[in-house]
Amino acid sequence: GAVVSQHPSRVICKSGTSVKIECRSLDFQATTMFWYRQFPKQSLMLMATSNEGSKATYEQGVEKDKFLINHASLTLSTLTVTSAHPEDSSFYICSARDDKGQLNTYEQFFGPGTRLTVL
Amino acid sequence: QKEVEQNSGPLSVPEGAIASLNCTYSDRGSQSFFWYRQYSGKSPELIMSIYSNGDKEDGRFTAQLNKASQYVSLLIRDSQPSDSATYLCAVGDSNYQLIWGAGTKLIIKP
Numbered sequence: 001g002a003v004v005s006q007h008p009s010r011v012i013c014k015s016g017t018s019v020k021i022e023c024r025s026l027d028f029q030a031t032t033m034f035w036y037r038q039f040p041k042q043s044l045m046l047m048a049t050s051n052e053g054s055k056a057t058y059e060q061g062v063e064k065d066k067f068l069i070n071h072a073s074l075t076l077s078t079l080t081v082t083s084a085h086p087e088d089s090s091f092y093i094c095s096a097r098d099d100k101g102q103l104n105t106y107e108q109f110f111g112p113g114t115r116l117t118v119l
Numbered sequence: 120q121k122e123v124e125q126n127s128g129p130l131s132v133p134e135g136a137i138a139s140l141n142c143t144y145s146d147r148g149s150q151s152f153f154w155y156r157q158y159s160g161k162s163p164e165l166i167m168s169i170y171s172n173g174d175k176e177d178g179r180f181t182a183q184l185n186k187a188s189q190y191v192s193l194l195i196r197d198s199q200p201s202d203s204a205t206y207l208c209a210v211g212d213s214n215y216q217l218i219w220g221a222g223t224k225l226i227i228k229p
Contacts, residue, residue: 032215043207043219043220043221043222044163044207044219046216046219049216091160093162093163095163097215106151106153106168106211106215106217107153107165107168108165108209108217109165110155110162110163110164110165111162112161112162113161113162
């Protein structure tokens with residue numbers, strides 16, 4: 001149980017294009033999902049918290065107009081990197097919290113990640 | 120500012136020995152503690168969670184929690200080369216978010 005998928009696993013795009021990344025919880029409902037970014041040899045950095053049916057909460061310094069998050073259902077959240085530039089190249093990882101029917105849980109299960117390269 | 124501190128390492132341990140990873144946290148009200156393993160180029164994987172003071176064992180892994188001293192540790196017995204990875208400590212805050220340590224890189228030498 002507690003499987004999270006992420007698609008695509010790898011994407012290469014030209015500067016100025018937009019890229020959409022999907023995160024799905026396959027066998028559980030996730031009211032809350034998280035989006036992280038990780039640069040090589042650095043630690044995880046939380047970008048935003050995605051809540052089903054409401055606006056995402058962005059961490060300080062993360063541009064909400066550049067990183068669009070939509071959590072349209074209890075099993076799907078999407079991250080769109082708009083007008084991507086080479087400095088956006090990174091490893092993007094989503095995680096989902098298994099609600100188990102209640103919100104006071106902490107355990108997060110991670111998707112396999114998406115490696116974005118912007119040329 | 121809530122913080123989770125880990126020694127970045129690398130921590131080098133001979134194969135078959137016990138690897139000991141430590142983590143300290145600043146928020147005395149924290150109630151939930153997690154260890155994740157991350158292989159290079161991969162996403163983190165949850166390996167242990169602990170909520171009460173004392174030890175929790177799962178196979179070769181033992182998590183230890185001491186809330187009075189605000190530290191949590193992970194012991195890996197009979198270390199294998201496949202245990203070589205970065206180990207991330209995460210602590211739950213009052214908003215049910217996880218505060219992450221920067222991770223300790225563990226190297227198991229054959």
